[in-house]
Amino acid sequence: MRHRHPKQEDFRFVCTVCNRRFTQYTRLKLHKQSCHVVEPQFKCEICARGFKLEKRLKEHRLGVHLNQKPFKCEQCPRAFMRKPLLKRHVEGVHEGKKFKQYPRKKRRKQQKKVDIESSEEDEDTSDSHC
Ligand SMILES: [Zn+2]
Numbered sequence: 158m159r160h161r162h163p164k165q166e167d168f169r170f171v172c173t174v175c176n177r178r179f180t181q182y183t184r185l186k187l188h189k190q191s192c193h194v195v196e197p198q199f200k201c202e203i204c205a206r207g208f209k210l211e212k213r214l215k216e217h218r219l220g221v222h223l224n225q226k227p228f229k230c231e232q233c234p235r236a237f238m239r240k241p242l243l244k245r246h247v248e249g250v251h252e253g254k255k256f257k258q259y260p261r262k263k264r265r266k267q268q269k270k271v272d273i274e275s276s277e278e279d280e281d282t283s284d285s286h287c
C-alpha cells in the first residue's frame with residue numbers, strides 16, 4: 158500500500174479522552190490501550206500483574222503463586238481455581254458432556270455466561286474500554 162496522507166475526513170475515530178483522531182478504529186483502540194488504560198486497582202505484589210477485581214487477584218495469587226486450587230475433582234487428581242471450571246471439567250470429562258462453542262454473535266446473555274465459564278485464564282487488563 159502506498160503511503161498517502163490521509164484527508165481530514167478520514168479521521169473518523171476520535172479518542173474521547175484526549176481528542177486525538179484516527180483513521181481506523183483499531184488504531185484508536187490501540188491508542189486507548191496504550192495511553193489511557195486505567196490502572197488496575199489490585200496488583201499482585203509477587204509478579205506485579207494488575208487486576209480490576211480483588212477477587213481475581215486473590216484467585217491469581219492462590220492459583221499461580223501458591224498453586225492452590227480449592228475446587229478438587231472427586232474423580233481424578235485435577236483441581237481448579239473456580240467452581241465453574243471444576244463443574245465444566247466434571248461434566249466434560251467424567252460425564253462426557255460436550256460443550257459447544259457458541260458463535261461470537263450469539264445473544265449477549267449467553268455470551269457472558271460462556272465467557273465466565275470458559276475463562277480459564279485470569280482476566281488481564283488488556284480488554285479495552287475507555
Ligand atoms: Zn487518547
Ligand SMILES: [Zn+2]
Binds near residue numbers: 201203204221
Ligand atoms: Zn502474581
Ligand SMILES: [Zn+2]
Binds near residue numbers: 231232233246
Ligand atoms: Zn476429574
